[in-house]
Amino acid sequence: MVKIGTIELPEFPLLLAPMEDVSDPPFRRLCKEHGADLMYSEFISSEGLIRDAMKSRQKLDIFDYERPVGIQIFGGDEEAMAMSAKIVETVNPDLVDINFGCPVKKVVCKGAGAGVLKDIDLMVRLTKAVVNSTSLPVTVKTRLGWDEDSINIYEVAERLQDVGIKALTIHGRTRAQMYKGEADWEPIAKVKNNPRISIPIFGNGDIDSPEKALEYKNKYGLDGIMIGRAAIGYPWIFNEIKHFFATGEHLPAPTIEDRVKAASNHLTWSIDWKGERVGVVETRRHYTNYFKGIPHFKEYRQRMVTLDNPADVYAVLDEVLEKFSIVSQ
Numbered sequence: 001m002v003k004i005g006t007i008e009l010p011e012f013p014l015l016l017a018p019m020e021d022v023s024d025p026p027f028r029r030l031c032k033e034h035g036a037d038l039m040y041s042e043f044i045s046s047e048g049l050i051r052d053a054m055k056s057r058q059k060l061d062i063f064d065y066e067r068p069v070g071i072q073i074f075g076g077d078e079e080a081m082a083m084s085a086k087i088v089e090t091v092n093p094d095l096v097d098i099n100f101g102c103p104v105k106k107v108v109c110k111g112a113g114a115g116v117l118k119d120i121d122l123m124v125r126l127t128k129a130v131v132n133s134t135s136l137p138v139t140v141k142t143r144l145g146w147d148e149d150s151i152n153i154y155e156v157a158e159r160l161q162d163v164g165i166k167a168l169t170i171h172g173r174t175r176a177q178m179y180k181g182e183a184d185w186e187p188i189a190k191v192k193n194n195p196r197i198s199i200p201i202f203g204n205g206d207i208d209s210p211e212k213a214l215e216y217k218n219k220y221g222l223d224g225i226m227i228g229r230a231a232i233g234y235p236w237i238f239n240e241i242k243h244f245f246a247t248g249e250h251l252p253a254p255t256i257e258d259r260v261k262a263a264s265n266h267l268t269w270s271i272d273w274k275g276e277r278v279g280v281v282e283t284r285r286h287y288t289n290y291f292k293g294i295p296h297f298k299e300y301r302q303r304m305v306t307l308d309n310p311a312d313v314y315a316v317l318d319e320v321l322e323k324f325s326i327v328s329q
């Protein structure tokens with residue numbers, strides 16, 4: 001069993017990564033149903049929360065069936081981070097996570113996200129401010145360092161543990177790498193093997209198959225793994241990995257029926273949560289992923305991403321079911 005503060009997770013848990021514009025309640029519900037053990041919200045701006053920005057506030061929505069679930073915040077100002085942690089606490093998540101990994105310029109420029117990888121003292125102060133302002137377990141997600149000449153994750157891990165974080169997730173890339181190249185998990189394993197480190201260490205970066213998950217589990221000896229992109233349009237990845245760990249065998253691939261059901265649920269739950277117009281528009285970005293690899297799907301996709309009336313989108317999904325389940329039999 002893995003413990004984050006008082007939260008108990010199964011042995012070698014699979015975490016769903018926080019992903020902006022992706023990890024919202026409808027998507028999280030799908031991942032939960034398919035085996036994610038711990039999930040996070042999209043990152044939320046501490047300044048936005050304090051300003052009471054609608055968009056930031058809406059990201060605080062969590063539901064009991066998602067538990068354990070964490071809310072992720074980011075920011076470069078200690079006071080704002082402390083205040084936003086207090087706001088987060090009011091919605092009673094299981095933990096609060098700090099984002100020190102976002103490589104995007106608009107975040108980094110404000111000294112937030114991966115920006116603090118250049119200033120460990122600031123990172124420690126921001127973390128301390130959050131830990132001191134909440135009774136929730138605080139976790140951190142970060143990268144290896146700013147660039148390959150300044151890999152500082154070893155010092156970062158020790159110092160953040162010392163100010164009270166309860167788990168650390170490390171994406172095996174530097175800020176300079178953005179999403180390029182391959183994630184390097186060796187430094188993550190080195191953090192885990194540091195005898196001074198006692199908190200759970202989760203690895204993140206490029207896990208996209210049961211084989212790779214098992215290989216990395218065995219090779220790096222971490223406490224669990226976090227999965228991001230591979231879960232987009234493919235929430236089945238969590239149970240597929242778990243089954244492979246347990247049996248060495250693959251679960252059957254999702255059928256067309258499974259895919260249609262997932263896409264349809266995603267749309268329904270998005271409409272329930274965001275309202276019809278936004279729900280329809282924001283689910284559009286997911287269809288390609290749900291139906292990846294299906295030949296001659298383009299025409300259907302084209303219709304799904306242009307129709308405004310949910311009933312019409314469901315009708316196309318019905319057509320997809322009819323047409324492609326015959327083909328795949």
Ligand SMILES: Cc1cc2nc3c(=O)[nH]c(=O)nc-3n(C[C@H](O)[C@H](O)[C@H](O)COP(=O)(O)O)c2cc1C
Pocket residue numbers: 017018019020021022041042043072099101102141171204205206207226227228229230
């Ligand atoms: C669309 C997208 C949005 C992301 N948003 C966030 C975010 O809000 N907070 C965060 O810590 N990381 C964010 N990330 C990074 C992921 O959490 C993860 O670290 C990264 O994708 C590597 O994992 P993967 O190879 O399994 O995708 C985002 C990644 C993607 C692709």
